[in-house]
Amino acid sequence: MEEPGVGLSTGGFIERVAGGDASAVEQCIAEYGGLVWTLARRMSATTADAEDAVQEIFVQLWQQAERYDPKLGSEPGFVTMIARRRLIDRLRKATRRPSPEPLIEAPEAEPEKDYVGIREEAELARRCMDSLKAEERYVLRLALESGLSQSEIADRLGMPLGTVKSHARRGLIKLRERLAGQQPAEPAGETAAVKGGVR
């Protein structure tokens, strides 16, 4: 099954990178550098770690640019996916984890840049997230926004680890389906098991 595109805006930067257009690199960094940096800061223990992570992420992005298929997702989603994979890999190898509460330091915002493509993608994803059951949404948010591990989420919520795993898996699988359909489902009622669903 291949999902239709979920993105609303794409800049075409990644496809240009894949085609060997070096001038697209700077545009890609201008469009997604803040996104990657923000994610790296939230999922790294130190600023130095974040700087290393950003360089790794962009190397991966250039390398994998030719794999980007706009039919499967938006550019911001693709960039975020590459970033998350690398950051999770680094987290699992790290001796120190980032603070469970990200961005305690007040970030230096960049008000003049609106990041239209990223905001559109975020709004679509937010609607799909809102359609999930509350407990699924909450567990997903702790995993995605705060970068907590399964056991940290269990501690935080006073929930058995197995329950946390079930909510996380079920929530992500539903999110995946709803993003694919671009049609946020009604929050009420658990419907039939999804393909590849979990118990």
Next chain:
Amino acid sequence: MSDQPQSDLDRLAELLADRALFGLDDAEDRELEGLAQLMSDAERESFDRAAASGQLAAIGVIEPMPAAVAEQVRRDGESMVAGFANPADRVVTRRPASGEGAVFSLREGLAWFVAAASLVFVWFATLDQPAELAELDPIEAVDPSSSSEGPSSEDKPLSVESLRAELLADAEASPGEVVLVEWAPGGDASGAEAEGDVLWSNKRQRGVMRFRGLAANDPTAEQYQLWIFDEAQDDDYPIDGGVFDVPSSEGDVLVEVDAKLPVTGVKLFAVTVEKPGGVVVSSRERLPLLANVSR
């Protein structure tokens, strides 16, 4: 059971969801590999895309990337992407034993050396063995196709001791197939008293380092990292050979090489001291050991 395929599919979905949200341990990674064929690449990747979208849903304030970091990324990127115009430069390989998070290309080490035009030469210039180190003739001719598939999974269960024994046996039986080279001091005090060797088999895509007298490290403060200069790679882009520790020990310390890319013809092994977890961009300030592969 007739529902076995659906159970497998359910389990695959669990693993893909866990990987997208939290990452997997080695055992889970192996389990996922066994089930992966039940979904297409696009289906498997859709879990990662969903997690990415969930992350974007709550992105909130976007911080600007520091200018110095952006500039470094831009310079590295433009250099790399310019090469994409030549299709031969875009070689992306996948280690069969790893998950989606372990996709590497021959340019994996790009960021390492871009800032320094040729780290190899810089390294060499600091050493007292210019004649030896200037000789980077490969020790053997290697059929790239024989190594492009990465380590053989059937080799994995071997302990490092057993692996070293087998590599030594291979070296004796087929001298051209295995590199065996002794370590030489690289200038850092941690390697001043060190001796030992490194074995590498292109056929197996595996190798073992042996150290005696290499200073023990505190893994919370620093770790050793191996770099492999390969004939298939530009010298600016050595292969990351993995991060490792040396405990306090009177005897030999054996460490298996963890090459992040297929190796076709080793020219030089270099060990650096880096921060815990290793680095992509090395300060190359501390270089305890080198092993030059020359005839």
